[in-house]
Amino acid sequence: MRISRAFTRTPAALAYWLLARHLPWSPRPGGAIARRVRGGLAQRMLDRCGQDVNVERGAWFGSGHGIELGDRSAIGLDCLLIGPVTIGSDVMMGPRCTILASRHETASVDRPMADQGFLPDLRVTIEDDVWIGANTTILPGRVIGRGSIVGAGSVVTKDVPPWTVVGGNPARPIASRR
Numbered sequence: 001m002r003i004s005r006a007f008t009r010t011p012a013a014l015a016y017w018l019l020a021r022h023l024p025w026s027p028r029p030g031g032a033i034a035r036r037v038r039g040g041l042a043q044r045m046l047d048r049c050g051q052d053v054n055v056e057r058g059a060w061f062g063s064g065h066g067i068e069l070g071d072r073s074a075i076g077l078d079c080l081l082i083g084p085v086t087i088g089s090d091v092m093m094g095p096r097c098t099i100l101a102s103r104h105e106t107a108s109v110d111r112p113m114a115d116q117g118f119l120p121d122l123r124v125t126i127e128d129d130v131w132i133g134a135n136t137t138i139l140p141g142r143v144i145g146r147g148s149i150v151g152a153g154s155v156v157t158k159d160v161p162p163w164t165v166v167g168g169n170p171a172r173p174i175a176s177r178r
Helices: 005-018 031-045
Strands: 067-069 080-082 085-087 098-100 124-126 164-167 172-176
Touching (some): 098 124
Parallel strands (some): 085 124
């Protein structure tokens, strides 16, 4: 008999939120064990989780529903992921990145925006072999192409073509890696 994902997700989420999220950062003493604990819990929480992942201290991704993380990829220190988000293999993510797939409704000027609810989520996709610098924000529906680099502090409002280096607010192409 196969155990449902929801059945294993809840205890893993409790263990992550109550304990593992607060364990040491990977380079600190005890960090290697903490990294294995967080990675093991991510295997049970995320919709899809590859091998040898690194979920750093303080990473926030709710219950893991809608989040996919590829082999050898990392969710950086104190990062925030509001899915659905697909992260490919070999993705490096610096600290305090924010990846958002949700959007607020804002069409009515007769009602406060906070009372208008949400629009449907737009999946964020980060393809393989991408480096996302610290304090980057990636907005709903964006695709970061394979082999790209997103400079620290960037705000990604448009798709990033493969093998492109982008930076700034809003993020603009700086160079090609080809």
